[in-house]
Amino acid sequence: MSVKLSIAIIILFNTLTYASVYEKNCITCHKKIPVSIDKYFYRYLLKYSSEVEVKKAIKNYLQNPTQEKTVMAEAFINRFGIKKKSKLSTNDLDSAINDYWQKYKIFGKLQ
């Protein structure tokens, strides 16, 4: 029993240690919201189109979230509110946004 518990603790520790900024800081929180994280991405894509513009808009919002900057519908904001300002460093933010882009980008997925 104690061996199993030890293995579980080690796995959890390793996961937390080696998980990316995106997984640790984005996924974990968004899991709690009923709207999946990819929906935000498509909203950004709909408004900003290119990689550079999308990344710039996400970063801008995360660093200083306001109602004007959000891409989400009013009903969504009314229900879940505006998120808090990100405490991540610029590098971590960039890394997280890069991962987010790579995961959901359209390029190479269309058939």
Place this chain on the structure above:
Amino acid sequence: MLALKSSVIDLRQSEKKTLIGFFCLYLTLCIVILIFISFVYYKFQKDFMLSQKRIDLQNYSNEFIIKLKQLHINFDKNQLYPRDNRFKTAIYDSDKKMIFSTLQSNKIQLDNIVYTSNNKIHFIKEPESYYLGARYVIMEINDDLVWLSNTQKQIIFFSIGGLIFMLIVGYFLLRLFLKPMRDAMHLLDRFIKDTTHELNTPISAIVANIEMININELDEKLARKIKRIDIGAKTVSNIYEDLTYLTLNNKIMSQNEKLNVSQVIHQRVEYFNTLAAVKKIKFTLNVQNEIYVVMDVKKLSKLLDNLISNAIKYNKVGGFIQIVLKEKYLCIEDSGKGIKKEQLALLYDRYSRFDKTVGGFGIGLNIVSMICKEYDLDINIESKVNSGTKVELQWS
């Protein structure tokens, strides 16, 4: 040494030159104008075709964007790009980076709206929302090129028609513009013809009557006077013949026959003897007998007369004229003033005279060159200033 260049100057030569120059300029201008008009017409036809196709393309793009919207909404479930048999499409993001394309022509002009590209017609549509990040949606349909072939036919047809019309207009313009020149030339031509005709009878009378006088029976003083009259009459007669040749003879067919050149030379030297005697010029003849050439006798005489009279005219007092005649070769050399090198090139031009101290119209060598050209005679002139001039004729 100077080889004879093409020097036949007809009265209408300058007319021809002007005509060719004007024609080239006019033709170039007409072609440039026609090219410009054709280009404008082509652009107009192309724009017209594109504006017609644009309506279809606009409808296709609306259909396609609806499908793109559906795909955007359901992208997590379906990633199959919408396709249609009627058209091909491509989507580009706002950085003009291709997201996906089924286009057959990849020459894209995103700054344009509708254009042709490698026999395809492209239409660029910017949707209000960038579904799948597509800022630019490119629609492509085939260009059947019927419009192009029709336009080409029309351009060729109207260009040929236009060119013919402009050439006709040009011809009348040219006639109008050459009229004063032609009038002046005809006036000069008529004047020379009339003058020569009027001169013929009195000159013939003078020359014939002088020949009838037996100089040996006259006293020395009178004989000298008669000789002067003879010289004057022969000079006028020579000029008369030159002018007649220019205005009439070169338009008449030559009556060629086998001529004994040696005989003709002796006759012409005899004829010019009195004229040469005034300047105490001596003839040295080194003439082989029985040298024949097929020519018009009048033209051979005119050729020799002009060369001999020049040799006399530009000779110094007490000088000599040497005439050498061999098989296919004639040389007339004088001990005159000679001609400057730079003037040699202009020697055969009509009315060009380098020494105005002696009389003449400057048509002698022009006539010589015309005769040489007609009979394919090679003429070479060598000259040294203050030493003399050597004219050599060779024929085959």
